[in-house]
Amino acid sequence: MGFLDGKCLFCEISAGRIPADIVYGDDDVFVIRDIAPQAPVHLLVIPREHVESAAHVRKPEVWSKVMDCAVQTACRMGIDPGGYRLVVNCGAQAGQTIPHLHIHLLAGRSFRWPPG
Structure with a gap:
């Protein structure tokens, strides 16, 4: 799953x-609504640069950009006062379905x- 014709x-x-329901985008990161939401708000914050998983990040600025975008998106959407959860799945056993x-x-x- 996650690859279409390679x-x-x-x-x-x-x-x-x-196509996707894109709620934000810039040169480095974009945010889409999850197609199978697990909460009333379920967004995916994605770097434009292809990095397979958290274990494959070699440049710290990738983390900086996606984490900053996640926090700024929560703020822009008005969901930060009530709290939110950020989740990164790394590998198939952890539930990562898109590499x-x-x-x-x-x-x-x-x-x-603890989370399930």
């Missing part, structure tokens, strides 16, 4: 070849600890 789904969305780094921004309900 092409990365998120790279294809970034390039505009596959391209992305952060889940979840909000709009209470979350349990």
Whole structure:
């Protein structure tokens, strides 16, 4: 899952070849609504540069850009006062289904600890 004819789904969305509900984008990062939301607000914050997973990040600025975008998106959407959860799955066993780094921004309900 995550590759279409050998092409990365998120790279294809970034390039505009596959439609998505994009809520923000700049030269480095874009944010889309998850197609299978797990909370009332479920966004994906994605670097435009293809990085397979958190384990493959070699440039610290990638983390800086996606994390800053996640926090700024929560602020812009007015969800930061109530709280939100940021989730990064790394690898298939952790639940990563698209092999391209992305952060889940979840909000709009209470979350349990520990996560499942």
